[in-house]
Amino acid sequence: MRPQPRTSEVVDAILRYLHSHPDAADTVDGICEWWxxxxxxxxxxxxxxxxxxxxxxxxxxxxxxxxxxxxxxxAKMPSVSVSGK
Incomplete structure (x- = not known):
């Protein structure tokens, strides 16, 4: 059995999931199961x-x-304004 991943590995996996599924929202249990x-x-x-x-x-x-x-x-990303200069 593989040892439990480090917190930083879990953060990375969640970020990858959110990059692929930007509108995803789930409970902790759902994240454990699906993300x-x-x-x-x-x-x-x-x-x-x-x-x-x-x-x-x-x-x-x-x-x-x-x-x-x-x-x-x-989290909502701050909107970036682009100037025409």
């Missing part, structure tokens, strides 16, 4: 640590739905 490589066995605490790190860096945001489920999604 990470199939052969990984990652516990929810490791994914939560990765998401907290990413949230602090402005890469993801946390949203609580009306049914009180917490989902994580890609």
């Amino acid at each position: 990470l490589p199939r052969h990984w066995r990652v516990d929810a605490q490791c994914v939560e640590a990765a998401l907290l790190r990413m949230q602090a860096q402005g890469l993801v945001r946390r949203r609580e739905n009306a049914d009180h489920h917490v989902v994580y999604l890609r």
Whole structure:
């Protein structure tokens, strides 16, 4: 059995997933199941640590739905204005 990946590896995997699926939003359990490589066995605490790190860096945001489920999604990127100069 493969050892649990480091938090930085989980962050990288989540970023790759969000790059391919920019509108994705899911719970920690859903991220464990669907966003990470199939052969990984990652516990929810490791994914939560990765998401907290990413949230602090402005890469993801946390949203609580009306049914009180917490989902994580890609943070909105600041719009860049292009001047005509």
